Amino acid sequence: MKANGISGAAPAAWLATLGLVLVVAVPFAAIVLQAIFPQIGQGSFAAPFSQFYTALGDSALLAMSRNTLILGFSVVLLSALLAVPLGVCRALYKVPFAAFWDVVLLVPFMIPPYIATLGWIMTLQPRGYLQQLAGFNMAPVLFSLFGMTFVMAMNTFPVVYFAVSRTVEAVGSRYADIGRVFGASPARAFWRITLPLSAPGLAGSLMLVFAAAIEEYGTPAALGGRTKFQVLVTGIDLRVSDWPIDLPGAAILSIVLVAMSLITFLLQRWILARRSYETTGGKPQNKDKRPLGALNIPVLIAFAVVAFLATGVPLLAILATASSKTISGGLTLGNLGFNNFLAVFKDSAGALQALGNSIALGVGTALLTGLIGVLAAYTTVKTRYRGRMLLDIMTILPNALPGIVVAVGLILAWNMPGLPFTPYNTGLILLLAYCCLLLPQPVRYTTAAFQQIGDNLEAAARVCGASSFTAFRRIMLPLVFPSLAASMLLVFAVASRELVASVVVAPVGMQTIATFIWRQFEQGSIGLGMAMAFITIVITTLLPLCVIGLMRRVSVIQD
Template sequence: MSASAEDRASSLGALPAPAGLSGIVRRLQATSTGPFLGVALLVSLLAFLSVYPLSMLLYGSLHSTPPGVAGTFTLDGYRDVFTQQSVITLLNTVGISFAKTIPSLVLAVLLAWILARTDTPFRGTLEALITLPFFIPPILTAMAWGMLGNPQVGLLNQVYQWATGSDAAPINVYSYGGVVWHMMQYSVPFLFLLIVDAFRAMDQSLEEAARMCGASKVRTFCTVTMQLMLPALTGATILSFIRGIENFESPLFFGTPAGIRVITTDIYDSINQRSPPEYQYATAISFVIMALLFLIVLLQWRILRGRSFQTVTGKGYSPAVMKLGKWRWVTFAFCILFFFVTVVLPVGQLLIGSFFKFFGFYQRDMLTLDHYREVFGSSDFWRGFGNTMFLGFVGATLTMLLGGAVAYISVRTKWRGRILIDGMAWLPWMMPGIVLGVGFLWGFALLPHAIPIYGTIWALLLAYISLGTPLSVRVMSSAYAQLSFDLEECSRVHGANWLQTMWRIVIALAWPSFAVGWVLVFFGIMRELSASVLLYSVGSEVLSVVLLKLWANGSAEQVSVIGLMMMIMVVVFRWVQLKVIKSRINAL
């Protein structure tokens, strides 16, 4: 324990707590029901955010009519799931997710090795650039690549035709390749974030021992390095595979025009594109997704069960980097190329598209600022912007507070029921956004009329909190686990009550993690589309829904303008997040 922490704890006895809050805490502590009521309230809230929509999925999969309409209970929805077309849709989903996961893993491992184990120049800057695509809303890059890789008027095809004099269009994003390619742009940085620290933490002496026994560099990498990385690689791969099954934007933009159906777009079409909507089929196939994801997680547990992967011991070591010589500029160029393809190209397309009258016609006499005037004068844009900011700030704050409470009980207490709370908080992690949206669609419609959530902005807020809770719990659990229990004990010994200890010790030391988690949750809310598109109503549209409507109406130019503004927001919040992380590291 640091001296500053001890001084802070020892001085708490003389620090007055807020009178109102400390009075409430004393009254609750004076009664045996105080802690019980607090935990009961937390359990009820988590049950409403996770168990309730799951139970409504089961109810809806057996109910023959739309939400709120009297009907009968049948198995027709599950019969529709096991038709030939539905089986093809399921195979498409698994195949596409598998096809993007394997090359993404190879590329992510290569990038992580370059930045963690070599002397490539500017590694800190390169790491920030490589991870940036993960924080960009997928709908933005999907629309940008829809303009870059359009087989008729795509900018890349136009450049190719200008350079070669050919009439051929080699790039067509409206295909299986286009779906996989766009999904990879998010999968690679996601996998990179999960495995780069494992490379940094590995003791190099383990690899040196293999080399001394006569193993080549390649054999050492395959038999030692990759074997010891297996827990991180397996967990990251399975999470990436799950995210591929859950993906909505890539199949919607690039698969639907090509007739490629996956489960998420099938659910969306069942509710929004068919008349009458097939709610029972949508909820039944949602259950199939959850069963598939559960089996995948069980597979991971079986693979890693009973195996030891200890690489960090009590023996001191410092991870060394490999000297690449002149090749370090090749690895530097490779990282820059990844950033150029995944960020510069799509953002550049948005920039170019925002200044020309018509998408695909890039003559000088077509330059205009009309699209900026149309966007800034649009009530739909400002309403979507206001809703997004409100839901982002309020949703991220409430989600982190909820995650902090769950993590505190799970990590800092010995209450027997903490496993139940932790399990309910993690349940939404197994539910894709569109599946959770279907569950809440049923759940909100069946609530009593005295609870007017259905069709309001509060429906979106609750869905966002539910989707973000697993992440907030993960972030805050890691922060609490680093704090010694001696800090709280020292504070209480010196006369501080529970509220003073929490405010002056626990919260004060965990706030950097809270800030980092807040930014991550805010990013998640800003990029969320699958749940939003099912739960929004007139007046509660968010920017992702506004963009989807504009794209469907053929307003690619206005999409470019809004996309640029969202990109500026992403860069600003990412910069703030990195500053917080840096200040946290410096404070350690």
């Protein structure tokens, strides 16, 4: 029996296939079937495609699609305007406190977008913190297309910043200097040499920003309602949450949104694979960075302003609201206290139960996606299993499935007539939703790790009499475990605060962190919601860091 033959890989392949079908294929297939057969929920396949003609000719769908694209491109443009200059300066010049700015600009990843949006609402709304401190009422700006674009860009531009800074740093300035020797101006050398060499990283990050923008629910739902700026995500939510329920319409809108996301993802892969530039010198680039000179103070101010807007304003607004005894009391010392934090730990409105539910779901999601991910990655990279290409496609598909689409797919799939069992209206439905959304993380990490491991180790184990399971458990799994553990920590951090699927498919009476915060805002208990938000940020930031530190200490002791 060959080490990487079909028979040796069969258990891992079948387990991975079963997991991927349950987590990914079932909800996606349910959406497609519901869109094609509008009466499938009643067990009928009559009138196929009949809703397509109505929906695709609906002016509301066209308006939502247009708004979605406008919002996505606007966020991409503003993210690029903010991130590219800062990233280039960070890569090529000696920026004061560079490491500090990197850490500060990493914080927006730790703040869920909907929580950051709520922080901006508290800051810029009428009688908000800005008006209390400076007398400005910026509510008309916030509740507009520009306001949504600005808030979303503050959350997504770090993706571009880190991609540009690392890519341009790897390219270096030597090739631009050669262009300068041949008469090119600094601007021309940058546009014709440095930027093309950095294009793959820049294009890939901008595509990720666009995909994140068109899939985001919290910001358009919180800011777009007042201006009637409805996008596909909010339109889908409206069709599955308001009476009369329109499941075929929600399915068709979901397919349109999936098509946008899929095109973005495929375009990103095409750019990275086909439109890359390579250097042929073979020499390492000179990493010595140049002084900024007269631009030292302006660049420092630019970093400080952007960092304050992206990190400082949301965090300060969250902390100020959480520390306020009453919102009407404003920013006064007498109105500050820890009442809201104490209320969370006293389980007010079910806060501790929501916290426990989210932590349990986060741990469960990390374990399940880690198991499916490592088995799927092993099957696609290290075996000759005939269905490995199909497995690979199923692991990629969640990249193009927004959270609202996954939620709709699960509703449709597990409410089909004749099912002997359904996880709908139980905590299991949330676990399935989180796993579908976050499965690509473990797959991506472990695939890269498996690709770096040669076949000789596993083959040697098989020659010495080890079974395929023993070789996998004793050799392959320990080698990829660091990458797997890192991805599982990321999954835990994201799953424990996920909003969209939680709002749509959470069982009646079951709260998670995200639904608790969202409902406290809807009910007017803003301080309690913000206290939970601050605690969430602390937990989802510190817990993974503590686990990483513990793993490093154990590794040092073992060495």
